[in-house]
Amino acid sequence: MNQIDTDALLEKIKAETGCQPEVYQDITDEDALCIPVENLEAVIGVLRKDFGCYHLSGITAQQRESQPGKIELIYHFWHGKGVSLLLRLPADDPKVASIIALLPGADFYEREAAEMYGITFTGREETPRLLLPDEWDQGPPFLKREASDG
Amino acid sequence: MFRGLFYLLIFPGLAFQVVCGLIFEWIDRKLLARFQRRIGPPWYQPVADLIKLFSKEDLVPLGSYDLVEVLLPLISLSAVLTAGLYIPIARFTPFSFEGDLIVIQFLMSVPTLAYYLAGIASVGIYSILGGGRSLLQYFSYEVPLLITISGPAVMAGSWSVAEISRSQLTMGPFIIFQPLGFILAVVGLIGKLKRDPLDIPSASSEVVGGSLTEFSGAKLGFWYLVMNVQAVVGIFLLVNLYMGWSNLTFPFAAILVFLVEFLLMVLILSTTSAVFARLRIDQLAGLGWRILVPLALTQLGFVILMGV
Amino acid sequence: MDKISIPIGPHHPLLKEPLSMRIDIAGERVLGGTLRMGYVHRGIEKMTAQRTYVQDVHLIERICGICSHVHTTTFCLGVEKLLGIDVPPRAQYIRALMCELERVHSHLLWLGILSKHVGLETVFMHTWHDRELALDIMEGISGGRVSHAANQIGGVRFDLSPEQEVMVKENIGKLKAQVSGVLGVIENEPALRARTQGVAPVSADLIRDYCVVGPVARASGVDVDLRRDDPWPPYDQLDVNVITRPEGDAWARTLIRALETRESLRLCEVLLRQMPEGPVTVRAPRKVPEGEVVTRSEAPRGEVLYYLRSDGSDKPARLKVRTPTLAVLSLLPEQLSKIHVADIPVVLAGIDLCIACADR
Numbered sequence: 001m002n003q004i005d006t007d008a009l010l011e012k013i014k015a016e017t018g019c020q021p022e023v024y025q026d027i028t029d030e031d032a033l034c035i036p037v038e039n040l041e042a043v044i045g046v047l048r049k050d051f052g053c054y055h056l057s058g059i060t061a062q063q064r065e066s067q068p069g070k071i072e073l074i075y076h077f078w079h080g081k082g083v084s085l086l087l088r089l090p091a092d093d094p095k096v097a098s099i100i101a102l103l104p105g106a107d108f109y110e111r112e113a114a115e116m117y118g119i120t121f122t123g124r125e126e127t128p129r130l131l132l133p134d135e136w137d138q139g140p141p142f143l144k145r146e147a148s149d150g
Numbered sequence: 151m152f153r154g155l156f157y158l159l160i161f162p163g164l165a166f167q168v169v170c171g172l173i174f175e176w177i178d179r180k181l182l183a184r185f186q187r188r189i190g191p192p193w194y195q196p197v198a199d200l201i202k203l204f205s206k207e208d209l210v211p212l213g214s215y216d217l218v219e220v221l222l223p224l225i226s227l228s229a230v231l232t233a234g235l236y237i238p239i240a241r242f243t244p245f246s247f248e249g250d251l252i253v254i255q256f257l258m259s260v261p262t263l264a265y266y267l268a269g270i271a272s273v274g275i276y277s278i279l280g281g282g283r284s285l286l287q288y289f290s291y292e293v294p295l296l297i298t299i300s301g302p303a304v305m306a307g308s309w310s311v312a313e314i315s316r317s318q319l320t321m322g323p324f325i326i327f328q329p330l331g332f333i334l335a336v337v338g339l340i341g342k343l344k345r346d347p348l349d350i351p352s353a354s355s356e357v358v359g360g361s362l363t364e365f366s367g368a369k370l371g372f373w374y375l376v377m378n379v380q381a382v383v384g385i386f387l388l389v390n391l392y393m394g395w396s397n398l399t400f401p402f403a404a405i406l407v408f409l410v411e412f413l414l415m416v417l418i419l420s421t422t423s424a425v426f427a428r429l430r431i432d433q434l435a436g437l438g439w440r441i442l443v444p445l446a447l448t449q450l451g452f453v454i455l456m457g458v
Numbered sequence: 459m460d461k462i463s464i465p466i467g468p469h470h471p472l473l474k475e476p477l478s479m480r481i482d483i484a485g486e487r488v489l490g491g492t493l494r495m496g497y498v499h500r501g502i503e504k505m506t507a508q509r510t511y512v513q514d515v516h517l518i519e520r521i522c523g524i525c526s527h528v529h530t531t532t533f534c535l536g537v538e539k540l541l542g543i544d545v546p547p548r549a550q551y552i553r554a555l556m557c558e559l560e561r562v563h564s565h566l567l568w569l570g571i572l573s574k575h576v577g578l579e580t581v582f583m584h585t586w587h588d589r590e591l592a593l594d595i596m597e598g599i600s601g602g603r604v605s606h607a608a609n610q611i612g613g614v615r616f617d618l619s620p621e622q623e624v625m626v627k628e629n630i631g632k633l634k635a636q637v638s639g640v641l642g643v644i645e646n647e648p649a650l651r652a653r654t655q656g657v658a659p660v661s662a663d664l665i666r667d668y669c670v671v672g673p674v675a676r677a678s679g680v681d682v683d684l685r686r687d688d689p690w691p692p693y694d695q696l697d698v699n700v701i702t703r704p705e706g707d708a709w710a711r712t713l714i715r716a717l718e719t720r721e722s723l724r725l726c727e728v729l730l731r732q733m734p735e736g737p738v739t740v741r742a743p744r745k746v747p748e749g750e751v752v753t754r755s756e757a758p759r760g761e762v763l764y765y766l767r768s769d770g771s772d773k774p775a776r777l778k779v780r781t782p783t784l785a786v787l788s789l790l791p792e793q794l795s796k797i798h799v800a801d802i803p804v805v806l807a808g809i810d811l812c813i814a815c816a817d818r
Binding site for chain 3: 055058065074080132143
């Protein structure tokens with residue numbers, strides 16, 4: 001399987017979407033791009049169409065101590081080698097476009113992130129809960145909140 | 151009077167058939183276990199299971215028809231026991247009459263219909279599914295089975311099981327003339343007994359317990375008893391229809407031969423349930439109407455031609 | 459015919475672990491279904507952040523009751539990458555040996571479950587009997603039948619003695635003979651074929667859209683296996699034959715898994731033959747330097763992904779686990795249409811569910 005050339009990917013994304021992705025180098029041995037939230041669908045489109053990278057391995061949601069007030073989403077793609085896309089959402093209103101129309105396989109990953117971190121994925125149907133019990137009312141269980149929130 | 155009661159309650163009636171049913175269950179389970187590299191249960195396991203079931207609490211789901219649920223296994227049990235009365239056990243037959251084969255067929259169908267009603271009466275989703283499946287299965291195996299077992303009757307020129315069995319003494323066992331018919335009858339019997347591979351109405355991975363999902367305690371115990379006695383009666387019937395051996399007129403040999411034939415039938419049933427995967431209901435319907443019915447008709451035509 | 463909705467789960471004879479489905483049916487036809495999980499969600503991802511790396515290895519082993527070893531392997535690979543330590547080659551080989559044995563035991567377990575679902579209880583008993591051999595090997599070398607506690611950060615916890623090697627070789631020889639018998643049944647048993655062939659076929663495009671991994675993907679002709687395509691040591695020194703089938707139906711999945719079992723047994727023998735001498739562990743520091751790492755490996759059910767972020771302390775800041783079952787499960791609603799009620803067990807079995815994995 002041909003691995004993706006990061007420079008070519010960067011160029012292509014710039015040309016197609018007009019956004020300026022940053023190369024994110026903290027992930028060991030893996031290509032990662034930090035992209036603006038609104039360009040997610042376009043970048044995934046580029047990845048799929050121009051680079052044949054169809055496999056999304058998962059979506060990680062996390063809060064980083066160095067980035068207070070942000071929730072981070074990492075889309076782990078794989079094409080012979082890992083390619084990750086990093087998004088930073090504001091913690092008070094985490095919203096991002098759903099990609100299940102592009103990649104139906106992202107469905108469960110999005111639902112998990114939505115339930116565990118309270119992220120809203122826009123543009124998809126309201127679905128019943130996947131993991132949390134129906135009677136759960138204490139908010140997203142994995143989300144770290146300020147002590148004053150209880 | 152006393153003799154009649156003995157026939158009804160001891161031999162060849164209630165006690166004998168229930169004991170035979172339990173023995174059948176044990177041999178069947180033991181054989182299956184050996185096929186599956188297991189040790190299998192001890193000889194008293196079927197009795198122990200029955201005692202345990204009878205002592206268990208009887209749970210009735212809300213909204214189900216309790217009286218119907220109690221009556222259905224009892225009616226089924228009496229139907230199969232009555233059917234068993236007309237079947238000669240090693241030539242011994244107290245109640246035989248002309249046409250009893252048809253009565254036996256009718257009585258043997260009662261448990262299937264009761265099984266369907268049990269599914270409807272106990273209002274569970276799986277029960278209803280299982281009940282519906284049991285009727286579908288009934289329509290698939292019953293027609294070829296009826297055509298098939300009229301083969302021996304036509305050949306013997308009588309609709310009495312005892313007479314059919316007796317006529318094989320001079321003509322030779324019908325299994326030699328109708329091997330195809332025998333195989334079809336075994337398939338039909340497996341379908342009737344809802345045994346693996348035709349356990350479609352009670353397939354646990356699909357419909358949990360089928361019609362009997364909501365049954366518990368003594369009622370379930372009676373249902374298991376019905377299944378076992380039905381199996382025994384079915385086996386006795388096939389043995390009489392297809393395996394009456396000639397030139398063995400003294401009584402001891404007849405009993406021995408009957409026993410061997412009975413065990414052979416159990417072996418056939420256990421082997422088929424060990425080596426075949428369960429069919430899908432549409433596959434069974436296809437098998438029944440596209441393959442079994444034409445084969446059964448062929449066999450019957452052959453028998454009629456032979457008679458001419 | 460009226461539409462009715464049947465519940466499958468959380469407790470149902472079909473499921474070995476709790477999962478809930480509502481399946482709409484009309485007569486014997488399935489119209490569709492919805493899925494609900496989380497009954498065995500233990501919050502392991504969150505729990506790892508409260509424990510040290512050394513403790514986490516043992517916690518992660520409990521994610522799955524079948525493929526426990528591959529989870530700890532993937533986790534240790536990630537931590538070792540962050541630490542920058544090289545695991546001794548002998549330890550790598552022992553890890554891979556356990557991985558392959560685990561694949562054998564997982565696939566045999568699965569073959570048994572499929573046969574049970576289609577009413578072939580004999581094959582179920584026989585495959586589980588054979589699986590016992592694989593468990594015996596693992597118990598003999600690690601002391602644990604399912605939770606082996608084989609991995610530690612920096613290597614493995616035990617060495618293989620020459621006697622153990624002989625025992626492993628003997629049992630693998632026996633297993634090979636048994637597996638060819640099972641293969642014969644799958645290829646020739648008409649009733650099994652009738653129940654699985656042509657059931658819920660999935661095209662390669664659908665597999666790509668749903669990001670499906672593992673044997674299910676390979677049964678639809680998607681030629682992907684991380685042991686070959688993104689190898690971790692020692693798989694880069696091994697020649698893994700990736701088996702694919704074009705059909706994409708339940709039968710292809712059955713056959714794939716049986717053939718993979720045979721391939722895994724071959725790999726076990728190769729691993730034993732090539733096993734280098736030397737130490738099996740190196741000392742690893744307790745604190746892991748700051749950094750992030752993504753590790754992937756091929757579990758019996760497909761790609762498993764670990765994302766690990768360390769903040770420089772002795773506890774991980776975030777650990778994300780994506781198990782293969784979660785990826786394959788997304789295909790389930792798609793498959794649960796236009797099939798028979800009797801095919802539900804076959805479709806479910808074809809996915810090779812591991813709910814505890816998917817829930818974490």
